[in-house]
Amino acid sequence: MSFRFFIYIVSEAVRSLIKNRIMTIASVLTLGLCLFIVSMSFMLAANLDYMLFQMGSRMGISVYLRADLSEFSRHALESEILAIPHVTNVEYVSAEDALGRFRDQLSDNTSQNGPTVLDGLENDNPLPASFVLNIESVNYWDFVENELNKLKDQGIENVALGKQAANYLNTLNNVLRVVSLVIILGLGVISMVIIFNTIRLAVNGRKTEINIMKYVGATDAFIRGPFIIEGVLIGVIGAGIPLLISYPMYDPVLSLLVRVLLVRGFEFRSHVYIFSVLITLCLVLGITIGVASSITSIRRHLKV
């Protein structure tokens, strides 16, 4: 493409956008609104997903050990467990520690320093020693369980997975992903239909112009060029609007999320992370929708 041709198609596109300004504004606002909803959905979904990820990695798996396990075997087992993929941490909790922790929990709950029901148990501790594992994500729960089961004959008494909670988190995670994908795809299709019709109206209004261009000897690329640039410009402006609006709204949305979900102690995705994804997402969606609508609308007018 020569520089002259590029300048021509860009100036023609800008001129046409200004001339058909009502159509332009309608297209940009429609696209902007749809992408704004997409942006908001993404902000929420990305942070909920991140929170669920953090929850999953914080949940420990308790691996209870047989009472007759020697120290040597215990160290060997610990190494084996650590070697299981996706296990991030293994902590040994001796029977005494377990009792101590249980006692601490009880005293926390009762807020009393007096004698407790556990006082007589030092010499007859019913709690077993255990390993407490952390894993990367709840998604690996089943995998890690299978691997632990393979090690059962090496001194494992029982594995307490908290599997219901894990499954719940996993399901929530998957539902969230599907819902956000449906929202993004649905709004993408809706805006494509609206933009397509808007641009088609604009193209239909110019079919005589296209027809004349064909008779004067314009190539399809020459005719299509300005329309594609129009699509790109509508896409870029339509993508810019939600980004400009949603950037200052990010923190208030997070505060709302915290208030609604009553959650504390979680990290949220940074502005940089969210907006690097959103800028790409909005621009790709905006430009794709704009250009696809332009190309589809103009195609039938080129057959002269």
Next chain:
Amino acid sequence: MIVAENITKTYENGAKGLDSVTLRINQGEFVFVVGSSGSGKTTFVRMLLKEIEPTEGTLIVNGENLCALTPKQIPFYRRRMGVVFQDFRLLSNKTVYENVAFAMQILGAPSRDIRRNVPSVLALVGLQRKAKAFPNQLSGGEQQRTSLARAIVNKPPLLLADEPTGNLDPDTAWEIVSLLDDINGRGTTVVVATHAKDIVDQMKKRVITLRNGVIVRDIEKGGYSDEL
């Protein structure tokens, strides 16, 4: 310049637009193609524009076999041909100057050449003072002159005019035909499809008459309704 050998066009409904037409138009000729509605004039013009293809036969224009042209070659074929339509077909959002310049932009002409050639062509058709006017600010004759300027600005070897005077009053029609004659005098082959009996009769140019898709008469320096 134009060589047609047994060209036939049968439309999907079975109607014949042209039926075994054979003709030859040489470089530099001025030819009227006349005939009543449905005679095949429009079919012939549309074939020359490569808008439709003959069902049978061979049509060679400017050395190009139109039946062998690929869709990508069509724009380049059309650039070697100026076209004037009855309804002018000007771009309403462009000025007279821009409408003419547009035909050069399509060819990728440098701005310097556009700035030099467009005013001289506008002067040739007498529109130098209307360069900044938009089509809706022009009379029919002025619009057709703009269309003519656009058709010749790239100096095509062939100028095709489809009913160029159809929407014009007699005086203006004569202005246009005189311009076409001038252009022909500069070496451009001119083919005019028309109903304008008076003009054809007075110009005394070659006249090809079509009836029901068949050439029924082809006379050098003929009239519209010479004896068959």
